[in-house]
Amino acid sequence: MRPPDFEYELAEDVQGAVSALAQGESVMAIAGGQSLIPLLRLRIARPSRVVDIGRVPGLTGISVSDESTELGALVTTADVAASDDISRSNPLWTEAARVIADPLVRNLGTVGGNLAHADPLNDLPAALVASRGEVLAEGPNGVRTIASDDLFVSPFTTSLEPGELITRLIVPGSPSGAYEKLKRAAADYGVVAVAVQLDIGDGGDIRSAGVSLSGTSAVAPRSNRAEQTLVGTNGGDDVIEGAALAAAEDADLAADERGSIRYKRAVVGALAARALRRAIARGNG
Amino acid sequence: MGAVGERLRRKNDPRLLVGHGRYVDDITVPHVVHASFVRSPLAHAEILGIDTEDARRARGVVAVFAGDEVANAMPLLPTAAADESPPRRPLTGDRVRYVGEAVAMVLAETAAQAEHAAALVAVDYEPLPVVLGPWKALAGDAPLVHPERGTNKIGEIHKVIGDPDGAFAAADHVVKRRHAVQRISASPLEPRGTLAVPEPATGELTVWMACQSPHTIRTWLSDILSIDESKLRVIAPDVGGGFGSKLNLYSDELAVMWGALQLGRPVKWTETRTENFTAAVHARDQIHHVEMALRADGKILGLRSHFVGDLGAYFHFFTPVVPDLTIDTLTGNYDIPSVDIKLEKVFTNTMSIEALRGSGRAEATFVLERMIEESAREIGMDPLEMRLLNLVSPEQLPYETPFELTYDSGDYPAMLSRAAELIGYEAIKGSQRNLREKGIYRGVGVATYNLLCGFSPSGHDWNPMKFFPGHETALIRVDPHGKTVVYSGLSPHGQGSDTVVAQLVADELQIPFDDIAVKHGDTETIPYGGGTHGSRGAVVGGHAALIAAQRVVAKAKDVAGAMLEASSEDVVYEGGSFRVAGSREPALAWQEVAEEAHFLKHSGPMFEPGLEATAFYDPPSVNFAFGATAAHVEVDVETGVVSIIEFVSVDDCGVALNPGIVDGQLHGGIAQGVGQALYEQVSHDEDGQVVSASFGSYLLPSAVEMPKLTMERFVTPSATPLGVRGVGESGTLATPAAIVNAVVDALEPFGVRVEQTPLRPNVLWELIHPEPTE
Known part of the structure; x- marks a missing residue:
């Protein structure tokens, strides 16, 4: 189908985008368009105006150190998937980016858009929460930092205020990360996915842990009990099984065409165990 | 070395791969209006009223067709087993029987305007109980898809061959299982599309259509629209896959043509992907209860199946015979002497089942x-x-x-x-x-x-349609330079049959593969053919091309004979040159003969000018x-x-x-x-x-x-x-x-x-x- 009529505005800079977006609830930002355009075509989203932030300068660029990965909001998911630097210092993000939809989507979809859309089936929200990253948001009242735990409110809703725009992601790096996702077919949405980011000491002790999920009723919920099970241990098989079970038990799941709650819970457990094993192996490797 | 048997690249691939294909949606004509359909959101409902006022007033709208009166003024669509078939019209005015059934057609100056206006058509539905699932449809208290029929059951076929009862009585093992074959969609890369261009001054109608069998469509349209076939032209341009789903004439396609005739203006419609999932035919959807009788050593003695075919709400071209084919092929490659197969076919509130x-x-x-x-x-x-x-x-x-x-x-x-x-x-x-x-x-x-x-052959009872040829054709036309065009009745849409036909003809005419062009899919230029479906390209269409090529060679021998002052029976054609049998000189090249066939400079009026031949081939x-x-x-x-x-x-x-x-x-x-x-x-x-x-x-x-x-x-x-x-x-x-x-x-x-x-x-x-x- 074709979208209903809407106004289109090309933002020239961040301030222009912010003032355009601040004009009302029915103004929506578009960057890569990989989520918004299908919603427009299906007439699910009916904005009065679409503000194109895709050419705003200053929102691109990947900056990687051992400590952190910084991404401009307009960095494409394909760029994340292809970055050797990210793969070395933050493999969770590489793995999460590589399983987003198909190459066509990854070539256009942006990391900022993937987060701001707050789709519980998206992958980067879980990666952000697991790695305890934060985003910079610029709005009418200036720039503020939003921690991952404070960004996602409910499906398709973030804590961004009207007029606020994600401009940058700052994500702590760790070699001990992994992302496991079950898709029914390569181009399909995921059924469920598990993001894991650990900080492993020289002695193999897990100093901190981040575990988050995609495909649940909430957007990127943190598996607190799974994290607590891991921290302070050396990540043995029993610990992995326990943490995976905790993640599965605590997941808020809904039955749909992708599977029953029982099925999804089992898959969360299986994927969590696989992601943890890989993350721990990487940390000790 | 011949072309046949070689792994030659398909003639059309370079053009299609660089995006130079021309599909129906790519074709533009002046003064065209665009169609959009209002489709039923309910699987079964009575239509109490349709309010088209807002749609008519919307920007760019040229016409809105809807309602019982309009629907009844529209012609019926052709169906298989016409005696048993419920009537199927381009639009439904009183009742909807599956989700996606067309209720109204909006015509507007642009496709976007048509779609926008279609969303403004308000249809008042009274929902009716829905019947889904073949066994449920057979139950005595099931809601009826076509109440006037009194039942959802379409028919029953029971074939008992050999001695199945004896086989099961004698069996050491009897294995029973249920097997369901789910419903699927053809999902061609190119959804359906139709562009109908009427010429009111002459009464002619040209239709570009994403279809697999343009001549069949033309003959049906002639009957339906009361237009002589001589004034109808159906063109299948590049078609992006069909898999059987484009073998039909659909209600929306006919509505587009009918609308064009009403307006006296070209009308174009391109199906959306969403529409294709509901408004293009589905396939398979059978449930079998099977029993196999076995001897202790594993020898199969007999096979029973009681199965049901969910055919959907209406008949299309092959709807009721698809499951019949299942019966006749149920023993596959195996020597199973005794069978007892019972098939029941039913209507349900779903899209029709068809060939795929x-x-x-x-x-x-x-x-x-x-x-x-x-x-x-x-x-x-x-x-x-x-x-x-x-x-x-x-x-x-x-x-x-x-x-x-x-x-x-x-x-x-x-x-x-x-x-x-x-x-x-x-x-x-x-x-x-x-x-x-x-x-x-x-x-x-x-x-x-x-x-x-x-x-x-054409007349066999696998063919439930009045107008559906089993034969295939080829017209081969050689120009004075010796280059050749094959006009094939096949209508390939991704198969590569055009390339295969060129290979066959190249070898038969003993000329290079690249000297042959193959045209298809246009009833104005192609002799009457059956199109592409049922794995028939080489088997039927290839033989038509072969026979036509043999006829062209025979004619070329007549020409060469006249040039060589010999009887054509004494002329041999080998290695691409004609000579008198037994003699070494002089020899004539293909191109010389082709030129002479057209201009008669050297041989006088000893043969009918021209170098072409047509063949119609109906396999035994x-x-x-x-x-x-x-x-x-x-x-x-x-x-x-x-x-x-x-x-x-x-x-x-x-x-x-x-x-x-x-x-x-x-x-x-x-x-x-x-x-x-x-x-x-x-x-x-x-x-x-x-x-x-x-x-x-x-x-x-x-x-x-x-x-x-x-x-x-x-x-x-x-x-x-x-x-x-x-x-x-x-x-x-x-x-x-x-x-x-x-x-x-x-x-x-x-x-x-x-x-x-x-x-x-x-x-x-x-x-x-x-x-x-x-």
């Missing part, structure tokens, strides 16, 4: 090959061994099946053995135990097929292609995900005129078989909504999901002049069963019972991990 690559035969192959697998497992016999014991042997050929089909030649057991060898059947079986101890579940499955194809019988497949799979028992490690296809399509094209046809068919086994499904909710109406829900296998393919060919020439057999549908037949059989093998320790496909991860997981019962 392998139609009827794919269902039969799946049910049979799954049934043999289950039988072997139940009696503790190796499934491969049981197949080899029961396959029709080469010594039994020619073999007449219980359904009076005569298999001519081939070696079915050798092909199956080879497929098993290529997949490493014994090695896979041998390593299963060790792998299972490590939590790795791998399995191997095989299946065979026999593809009934090249449907002919159907054709068969056969093969064996094998799948090696791994199942992740924690998630239910099936990975196909390798897939083997051993196929016999007789002489392969272009091995690359044969491979491509098999690859595509196998892809659709993979889809049937693991991914694709048209699903309805309890209200009859098509919940799979996007590729987010209707999963199509992509390149990523395609397994490693190992292909090998057997060549048993058919009894036709070219020795060819069909191949277009072959891959769809045995692929799903081989994959499912392999999954069942992999999961042997869990004892899963698979009764339906697709085996999506969650479905398979639930079978592996059944909910504990109290």
Whole structure:
């Protein structure tokens, strides 16, 4: 189908985008368009105006150190998937980016858009929460930092205020990360996915842990009990099984065409165990 | 060296690959208006009223057609078995019977305006009880899709051949199973499209249409619209796949043509993907209850199936005969002397079932090959061994099946053995135990097929339509430079039949492949043909081209004879030159003869000028292609995900005129078989909504999901002049069963019972991990 009529505005800079977006609830930002355009075509989203932030300068660029990965909001998911630097210092993000939809989507979809859309089936929200990253948001009242735990409110809703725009992601790096996702077919949405980011000491002790999920009723919920099970241990098989079970038990799941709650819970457990094993192996490797 | 048998590149690929294809939607004409349809959101409802006022007032709107009066003024659509068929019209005015049925057509200056206005049409529906599921539709208290018929049952066919009761009485084992073959969608890359251009001054109508059989459409349109065929032109331009779904004349397509005639202006319509999922035909959808009678040693004594075909709400061109084909092919390659097959066909509140690559035969192959697998497992016999014991042997050929089909030649057991060898059947079986101890579940499955194809002769009762030719045609026209155009009645839309026809004609005329152009898909230039469907391209269309080429050579010999002052019987044509038999000089080149045929400079009026010939070919019988497949799979028992490690296809399509094209046809068919086994499904909710109406829900296998393919060919020439057999549908037949059989093998320790496909991860997981019962 074709979208209903809407106004289109090309933002020239961040301030222009912010003032355009601040004009009302029915103004929506578009960057890569990989989520918004299908919603427009299906007439699910009916904005009065679409503000194109895709050419705003200053929102691109990947900056990687051992400590952190910084991404401009307009960095494409394909760029994340292809970055050797990210793969070395933050493999969770590489793995999460590589399983987003198909190459066509990854070539256009942006990391900022993937987060701001707050789709519980998206992958980067879980990666952000697991790695305890934060985003910079610029709005009418200036720039503020939003921690991952404070960004996602409910499906398709973030804590961004009207007029606020994600401009940058700052994500702590760790070699001990992994992302496991079950898709029914390569181009399909995921059924469920598990993001894991650990900080492993020289002695193999897990100093901190981040575990988050995609495909649940909430957007990127943190598996607190799974994290607590891991921290302070050396990540043995029993610990992995326990943490995976905790993640599965605590997941808020809904039955749909992708599977029953029982099925999804089992898959969360299986994927969590696989992601943890890989993350721990990487940390000790 | 000849062109036939060479892996020549398809003539159209460079043009299509760089985006220079011209599909219906790419064609523009002046003064065109665009159509958009209002479709039923309900599976069954009475229409109480339609308010088109807002739509009529919307920007750019030219006309809105809706309502009982308008619908009844529209002509009826052609259907199979017209006596039994409920009437089908371009728009429905009183009642809707499936989600997606067209209720109103809006015509506007732009496509966007038409779509916008269509959203403003308000239809007042009184919902009616919905009937879904074939067995429920047969129940006495089921809501009726067509109340005037008094029942949802369309008919019953019961074939009892041999002595099935005796076979079952004498059997050492009787195995019973249920097998469902799910409903699927053809999902062509190009949805449907129609551009109708009327010429009011002359009464002519030209129709560009994404279709597979333009002449059939023209003849039907002549009847329907009362326009002489001489004033009708149907053009199938580049068509992006059909798989049978574009073989019909649809209600929306006819509405577009009717609207163009009403307005006296061109009307264009391009189907959206969402529409294609509900308004283009579906396929398969059978449920079988099967029993197999076996001797202790595994010999199959008899087969019973009571099955039901859910045909949807209306008949299209082949709707009621698709499941009939399943009956007649249900014994496949196996020597099963006694059968008792009962088919009931029903209407439900869903889109119609139609032909789709392998139609009827794919269902039969799946049910049979799954049934043999289950039988072997139940009696503790190796499934491969049981197949080899029961396959029709080469010594039994020619073999007449219980359904009076005569298999001519081939070696079915050798092909199956080879497929098993290529997949490493014994090695896979041998390593299963060790792998299972490590939590790795791998399995191997095989299946065979026999593809009934090249449907002919025209008058045979497989053909339920008044106007549907079984023959094929070719007109070959040589120009004064010796270059040649073949006007083929085939209407290829991705198959590459044009390339194959050029190869055949190149060899017969002894001229270079590149000197031949092949035209098709335009009733104004092409002699009357049947189009492309049913694996008939080479089998029927190839022979028409061959015969026409032979006639052209005969004519060229007449011309050469006149030039050489010899009788044409004494002229030989070899190596691309004409000479008098026995003499060395002088010889004439093809081009010299072609020129002389047109200008008669040297030989005077000793022959009729021109160098062209037409052939119409109606084969004396159907054709068969056969093969064996094998799948090696791994199942992740924690998630239910099936990975196909390798897939083997051993196929016999007789002489392969272009091995690359044969491979491509098999690859595509196998892809659709993979889809049937693991991914694709048209699903309805309890209200009859098509919940799979996007590729987010209707999963199509992509390149990523395609397994490693190992292909090998057997060549048993058919009894036709070219020795060819069909191949277009072959891959769809045995692929799903081989994959499912392999999954069942992999999961042997869990004892899963698979009764339906697709085996999506969650479905398979639930079978592996059944909910504990109290």
